[in-house]
Amino acid sequence: MSRATAEVIPAPPVAKSHRRRFNAGDQVFTGLAYAAALLMIVIAVIFVIALVIPALPAITSFGVGFLTGRVWDPVHLRFGALPAIYGTLVTSAIGILLAFPIGLGAALFLAEEGGLSAIRGPLSFAIELLAAIPSVVIGLWAFFILTPIMRSIVDPFLNHTLGFLPFFRGGASGYGYLTAGVVLAIMVLPIMTALSRDVIRAVPRALREASLALGATNAESIWSVVLPFARVGITGAVLLSLGRALGETIAVTMVIGNSPNISASLFSLGYTLPSVIANEFTEAVGKVYQGALFELALILALITIVVNVLARLLIWRFKGSEPSVA
């Protein structure tokens, strides 16, 4: 672009632009920036290749059947990923469904001004602390404290009150989809809250004040002005939380029951993609067995990449739309 301009304009400016073009600092900086950007792409490509190559023995021996197979039998080398894919999606969905109303409520409270401002600081701090707890600590807590509570109180209560739904039938051991979902909800709550809070804060003040000036109550303004405006950004926050939930390994492994089942009941024991990998990679011998684990990793990486790309796009769209609406 600048080169094209330089060619059509007269001599002295050309010389000037030449001087600018050969500024060593600019050149080096531009080069480094390009190289850095390129490196990211190279790393991403190498990463995918590094997953595909070891996964090839499994991809070639099972084909599409790997995605639909329900049996995971390392002894007879029969591998199907469906229960793990199902478990990953179900536990993450439970986590998001539980965390969404709580996270959004907390975000609205934190983004509001006036009123109980004295406790907002400490509350924000507490939520950020929750994000700082390592997942293995949450897993340990869940394993020792949450599972007995789920078995003796929560699961029987749900079975008693909502047992007419297929989701809450059958015996409950305290482990399984629902418990893993609760653990994931706790783990994504901080991200969900912090991102939603920032998105809500970015809603132009003028909009809210206009709504209040028209006689709407605070609740009405939130419902009909703030939330619709922040909708795209909040969706992005949900998807980012989902990305976190999908990949969570250790805390889920400790409470999911590690048993490849597909069942409508949320009390059922299950398995997730990261849990299978974490459980079996140390003793996986043979190209096909290892390949099957790598293919699980590939599936997980693809799911999380898609979810994260969607989330970023939505958040960008929200930020981009800001000035045009205001």
Added chain:
Amino acid sequence: MKRILVGLSASAALLLAACGGSSTATNPSTGAANTIPTPPAASLTGAGATFPAPFYTAAFYAYNQKYSQVTVNYQAVGSGAGIQQLTAKTVDFGASDVPMSASELTAAGGSDAVVQIASTLGTEGLAYNLQGVSTGQLKLTPDTIAGIFLGSIKKWNDPALAADNSGVSLPNAPISVVHRSDGSGTTYIFTDYLSSVNADWKSKVAKGKSVNWPVGQGAKGNEAVATTIKNTPNSIGYVELAYILQTNMTQASLKNHDGNFVVPSPEGATAAASQFLAVNPSQFSIVDAPGKDSAPISGYSWLMLYKEQTDKTKGTAAVDLLDWMVQDGQQYATTVHYAKLPATMVRNDINSLKTVTSGGSTLLNVPSPS
């Protein structure tokens, strides 16, 4: 520079080896303790099985106390990873609950490239959580164990269980089965046992470090299985004996090959192992052993190193360490609830260690115990 260093360490190795040789010569075989020469200074790295890790940690620490010039760094990363690291030559010795298979040996350089020795002996028990039923009260036979883990025996008051347990009040409650979710030697030994005693199990599930479990819940590691059983009423699972004893779990009395009911113990494991005189890395199963005291679900754990050692100093130190492990080191096994190797196995191990060489010369020149 590199070449000079290699040359230096090689000559140091020769010197040290010479010293080692002379110290052996001045201490003729007067007893087990004296058969071990002073090892050369070396820093050894090993990796592998988690099941014998408490014993290895205790033994390597004791060895370092005795010979401060030798430090041993053991990484309990799992048997499969241990074999991989040995094959990649990133460790001096590997450890596995199941000896290396023919294909693994081929990958490591041939069927004769690696020396494998039995390092310790473990046994497994069936731990349970049943109100009012204490250790040894619940009696299990090969068929009822297989029935529970196949899912054909679903309730504690099943007639098949009641037949062996008159006088024990077993609840009318579903059995919660707990098994390992991670690939493990513990699972291998347990499924090897079930495959040996039950044709149904052998055809439907078979043996392996990870299997396709017909029923039950998976937990990662012996500790998690133990805790899940303690947390879950009416549950049962197979657990390495060391964890059962250390955490005071209740365990069943198991009917062995001779028809006796025994509560698994380290002594029972040694009794089982001494029934198999021809155990070697390709014929290593000792489950369902005959003998009146034999604990039925027992197995060896193995250490492996390359037969030809490129670094003579390290090779000598490693061979000396393993020689000590299978003799004096065995005393540390019982303190962490593992069983002592039977005398025949100790002899086999020493004979195997004698085949380890560096540049054509044998690294272990110790008279075997008589």
